[in-house]
Amino acid sequence: AQSVAQPEDQVNVAEGNPLTVKCTYSVSGNPYLFWYVQYPNRGLQFLLKYITGDNLVKGSYGFEAEFNKSQTSFHLKKPSALVSDSALYFCAVRDEAGFQKLVFGTGTRLLVSP
Amino acid sequence: SAVISQKPSRDICQRGTSLTIQCQVDSQVTMMFWYRQQPGQSLTLIATANQGSEATYESGFVIDKFPISRPNLTFSTLTVSNMSPEDSSIYLCSVEGGEGATEAFFGQGTRLTVV
Numbered sequence: 473a474q475s476v477a478q479p480e481d482q483v484n485v486a487e488g489n490p491l492t493v494k495c496t497y498s499v500s501g502n503p504y505l506f507w508y509v510q511y512p513n514r515g516l517q518f519l520l521k522y523i524t525g526d527n528l529v530k531g532s533y534g535f536e537a538e539f540n541k542s543q544t545s546f547h548l549k550k551p552s553a554l555v556s557d558s559a560l561y562f563c564a565v566r567d568e569a570g571f572q573k574l575v576f577g578t579g580t581r582l583l584v585s586p
Numbered sequence: 587s588a589v590i591s592q593k594p595s596r597d598i599c600q601r602g603t604s605l606t607i608q609c610q611v612d613s614q615v616t617m618m619f620w621y622r623q624q625p626g627q628s629l630t631l632i633a634t635a636n637q638g639s640e641a642t643y644e645s646g647f648v649i650d651k652f653p654i655s656r657p658n659l660t661f662s663t664l665t666v667s668n669m670s671p672e673d674s675s676i677y678l679c680s681v682e683g684g685e686g687a688t689e690a691f692f693g694q695g696t697r698l699t700v701v
Contacts, residue, residue: 506690513694513695513697514695515592515694516629518587518689518690518691521689573631573634576628579627
């Protein structure tokens with residue numbers, strides 16, 4: 473069965489500094505990996521995905537993520553954090569083999585201080 | 587991408603009553619999904635709704651408690667029946683291609699508080 477781990481409940485970073493939100497996964501086959509962001513009182517918004525190809529994926533709002541197969545990780549990154557990036561971030565995975573449900577991590581709250 | 591409208595956005599309900607949540611999509615989709623997000627927790631899939639067939643429920647969720655309708659390819663409803671305070675959660679509607687590489691899109695959620 474597929475699973476996702478987000479080891480940090482919260483990440484604190486100062487505005488202008490780089491940020492990393494960690495995600496590791498487990499699937500039996502090749503993974504499809506996704507990042508979503510949730511702002512207060514809002515649904516989830518899709519940020520980016522890795523399907524195949526280049527290990528560095530670029531997404532919305534200046535975010536990017538690096539796929540590392542040997543470490544089974546898909547960490548979310550941004551070179552320079554903004555206060556408006558403060559939100560709840562979810563990593564999700566699906567196994568490529570047939571239809572499998574999307575499995576979400578527990579979420580990481582990002583707080584960017586001015 | 588799909589635009590999903592979910593109603594109501596929030597509600598406060600008395601225990602023992604039922605609430606029906608509506609989800610409208612701006613395009614025809616094969617599969618629609620209902621998730622629950624309990625306070626401070628991740629998303630848990632309740633069920634998958636396909637048009638023309640009964641919904642498929644995940645372990646721990648039953649049709650009597652969470653009946654789902656899917657009358658056409660753009661609309662679905664989730665009812666939370668005989669509510670208790672433990673049902674207080676955010677309920678989210680989602681659509682996706684259903685296989686592999688397609689990302690999911692979400693409604694804005696329904697914040698339910700049961701008192």
